[in-house]
Amino acid sequence: MKNIETLDWSYIADDLHRKGYGLMEQVLSPSECDELVASYHEPAHYRKTIVMERYRFGLGEYRYFQYPLPDLIQHLRQSFYAKLAPVANKWMQVLNIDQHYPANFQDFQTKCHEKQQTKPTVLILKYGEGGHNTLHQDLYGDLFFPIQLVIFLSDPEKDYTGGEFVLTQQTPRAQSKAIVLKPRKGDILVFTTNFKPVKGTKGYYRVNMKHGVSEVTSGNRFTLGIIFHDALS
Ligand SMILES: O=C(O)CCC(=O)C(=O)O
Numbered sequence: 679m680k681n682i683e684t685l686d687w688s689y690i691a692d693d694l695h696r697k698g699y700g701l702m703e704q705v706l707s708p709s710e711c712d713e714l715v716a717s718y719h720e721p722a723h724y725r726k727t728i729v730m731e732r733y734r735f736g737l738g739e740y741r742y743f744q745y746p747l748p749d750l751i752q753h754l755r756q757s758f759y760a761k762l763a764p765v766a767n768k769w770m771q772v773l774n775i776d777q778h779y780p781a782n783f784q785d786f787q788t789k790c791h792e793k794q795q796t797k798p799t800v801l802i803l804k805y806g807e808g809g810h811n812t813l814h815q816d817l818y819g820d821l822f823f824p825i826q827l828v829i830f831l832s833d834p835e836k837d838y839t840g841g842e843f844v845l846t847q848q849t850p851r852a853q854s855k856a857i858v859l860k861p862r863k864g865d866i867l868v869f870t871t872n873f874k875p876v877k878g879t880k881g882y883y884r885v886n887m888k889h890g891v892s893e894v895t896s897g898n899r900f901t902l903g904i905i906f907h908d909a910l911s
Pocket residue numbers: 803811816827828843889890891900901902903904
């Protein structure tokens with residue numbers, strides 16, 4: 679894994695402010711990705727498996743990790759949080775929302791626990807042919823962090839086809855804009871969980887964002903999602 683400290687954080691912060699997402703290329707090595715994919719089949723890591731069609735979330739399956747998280751994931755969650763908290767705080771400030779995110783992850787987690795949000799939300803997702811994920815937002819209680827990550831564990835065109843990552847951006851009183859991305863294995867996509875500020879003529883306003891995955895047309899696609907807030911259940 680690349681050293682998180684040496685990634686270009688000012689570039690990512692800029693992209694998040696401007697577009698609501700930013701891509702960090704080749705952060706995990708192919709073997710780290712393969713190990714995570716292999717761990718999908720070790721039930722001891724997980725607290726719950728969700729068959730997506732049962733809830734009409736799409737077609738595919740995902741598993742929520744159990745605490746303690748594997749070291750690599752815990753490290754990514756803590757170190758990305760610390761880099762992203764200033765961006766989140768800036769968003770809340772310009773939107774006049776009374777929410778301050780502590781500088782370090784442990785303190786944020788304590789705030790989640792105080793709201794009974796104690797269950798880990800980190801998940802690994804698997805989509806086969808026909809698999810897809812309907813547009814959604816990952817909110818798991820009142821307290822949420824407005825930015826999250828997806829780590830791409832499979833190679834587009836080699837391991838699967840189709841399966842683009844889709845973001846929609848909904849400006850008040852307008853139709854949604856779609857953004858379609860196809861990151862490579864080992865890339866980390868950082869994106870908005872529910873809304874981001876946009877500067878208008880009379881100050882900042884909110885645009886809502888959702889994300890999902892278009893249909894996988896062949897092969898298998900695995901991703902790892904890191905959401906920073908914990909869940910009520
Ligand atoms: O599989 C994907 O690319 C999206 C996963 C997702 O919705 C998430 O991690 O929150």
